[in-house]
Amino acid sequence: EAGVTQSPTHLIKTRGQQATLRCSPISGHTSVYWYQQALGLGLQFLLWYDEGEERNRGNFPPRFSGRQFPNYSSELNVNALELEDSALYLCASSRPYGTGITDTQYFGPGTRLTVL
Amino acid sequence: DAKTTQPPSMDCAEGRAANLPCNHSTISGNEYVYWYRQIHSQGPQYIIHGLKNNETNEMASLIITEDRKSSTLILPHATLRDTAVYYCILDTGRRALTFGSGTRLQVQP
Numbered sequence: 001e002a003g004v005t006q007s008p009t010h011l012i013k014t015r016g017q018q019a020t021l022r023c024s025p026i027s028g029h030t031s032v033y034w035y036q037q038a039l040g041l042g043l044q045f046l047l048w049y050d051e052g053e054e055r056n057r058g059n060f061p062p063r064f065s066g067r068q069f070p071n072y073s074s075e076l077n078v079n080a081l082e083l084e085d086s087a088l089y090l091c092a093s094s095r096p097y098g099t100g101i102t103d104t105q106y107f108g109p110g111t112r113l114t115v116l
Numbered sequence: 117d118a119k120t121t122q123p124p125s126m127d128c129a130e131g132r133a134a135n136l137p138c139n140h141s142t143i144s145g146n147e148y149v150y151w152y153r154q155i156h157s158q159g160p161q162y163i164i165h166g167l168k169n170n171e172t173n174e175m176a177s178l179i180i181t182e183d184r185k186s187s188t189l190i191l192p193h194a195t196l197r198d199t200a201v202y203y204c205i206l207d208t209g210r211r212a213l214t215f216g217s218g219t220r221l222q223v224q225p
């Protein structure tokens with residue numbers, strides 16, 4: 001069974017540009033999560049989507065946004081890039097919301113975004 | 117959000133059991149304890165989780181105290197490939213996993 005996939009592996013942008021990161025969940029999973037891991041810092045929760053709806057959002061500015069498509073894949077968009085946005089962006093997926101109070105999140109390999 | 121406390125680092129001899137402690141004294145009744153590990157800049161790998169009872173799978177065992185204020189992850193026979201940062205996390209049901217600084221486990225040959 002294929003795991004969570006993310007693209008691209010690496011992305012280099014300049015300050016002020018926009019970045020789009022993509023994620024495909026494990027087959028059968030409808031919930032997708034995004035996390036940011038800046039250098040030397042822990043993983044910070046960004047967003048949670050399920051069935052196309054945003055279910056929860058972390059403490060990030062509005063220029064971090066995303067969406068989930070009918071096939072449950074997801075995009076994370078970061079507008080007006082700043083140097084501090086350089087980080088490893090991780091996507092995770094889990095079974096549908098409502099399966100239980102919680103469910104195991106399985107992570108992809110991440111996209112490393114570098115802002116110059 | 118409820119928080120966890122872990123030692124910053126631990127060493128373990130290859131082939132021996134690695135016991136990684138975690139304190140979560142403010143845990144709520146419906147919060148699950150999850151363990152993940154991250155091997156150098158890779159995506160976190162799920163290890164095990166539990167609510168009240170001890171759990172075991174092919175990777176590890178999870179021992180949760182009766183009052184649920186602490187837990188221990190046990191890797192029964194550590195190998196060099198188990199060298200990683202191990203995270204103890206509480207899931208409140210809001211699905212926003214909070215990763216602390218974790219425990220850096222170094223397995224020594």
